[in-house]
Amino acid sequence: MPDSPAFTIRTLETHADYFRAEAAQRVIWDVLDNTQVVPLHVLITAQTNGGLAAGAFDPADHMIGFLFGFLGRTDDGHLKHCSHLMGVLPDVRRSGVGEALKRFQREYVLAQGIDLITWTFDPLEGVNASLNIGKLRTIARAYYPNLYDEMADNLNTGIPTDRFEVEWWLNSPRVVTPTPRPLYADLIATGAQLINPALMGDRVVSPGALQAIPTNSRYVLIEVPASYQAIKKESMQLAQAWRFHTRVAFMSAFAAGYVVMDFISEAPRSETITRRNFYVLEKSAPSDQP
Secondary structure (H helix, E strand, O other): OOOEOOEEEEEOOOHHHHHHHHHHHHHHOOEOOHHHOOOHHHHHHHHOOOOEEEEEEOOOOOEEEEEEEEEEEOOOOOEEEEEEEEEEOHHHOOOOHHHHHHHHHHHHHHHOOOOEEEEEEOOOOHHHHHHHHHHOOOEEEEEEOOOOOOOOEOOOOOOOOOEEEEEEEOOOHHHHOOOOOOOHHHHHHOOOEEOOOOEEOOOOEEOOOOOOOOOOOOEEEEEEOOOHHHHHHHOHHHHHHHHHHHHHHHHHHHHOOEEEEEEEEEOOOOOOOOOEEEEEEEEOOHHHOO
8 A cells, every 4th residue: 555646655764754753743642741752863763773763745745644663572582563653643534644654564564574563552442443453454462551651642641541462463364365344243143242232322322231251152342432532522530431441341351362353333323323333352263373
């Protein structure tokens, strides 16, 4: 994918590029404290030692997206690429820039002879889940409560920074030849269990009762709100409730041997709730291994 008529993806090459990457970070994440920005000297050092600092540039050569990662190893010594940051300017989001940056990253890392990229993201952010799990076909089997503690930006302020770690096995069949996402109704019909059906309100959804993790079901579904940022604007108390509710759900499911394999976002027949989001977890999934 990586390029389109509207933008070009390339590695950062000049000091001006790196300065623009610092500025882009402040806008993308609405940074309130400059110590939260990865500085030029770190980006250059990583880039010249096997890492990747790349940008998406519009026809006027303005940076509209940014990606940064570096080399790492798994617990068993497998070489991998750690994708630390990827973001897009607010006015060009949902236009394919983020996916193009990740596709560029995949080709870059494969050229190094590496077959695994990992990164973290907030499991309550549905747009990120749709890209990371639904489109890129990563998997998740690790959940870290409050991984980054308090962050000085307007996207994370006031909420524990819980994160999935996702694994992108670049040569796996699910990545190379992805299959269509399943439908919610089809999964339920085949015995999948929704363990936390949300409570539908007039304006927002609330966490429902959390059921026990089944021991004999191949699939379980975990529901998350369609717009977590909207819930935060409506009620920080409700946003925190969703955080702690889903923390228990995911950690319990992972402990029982389930792996996040897919993400569903569907529009229900409702005048007030326009979308519902579900993670699809599979137990002992044969395709979750490289």
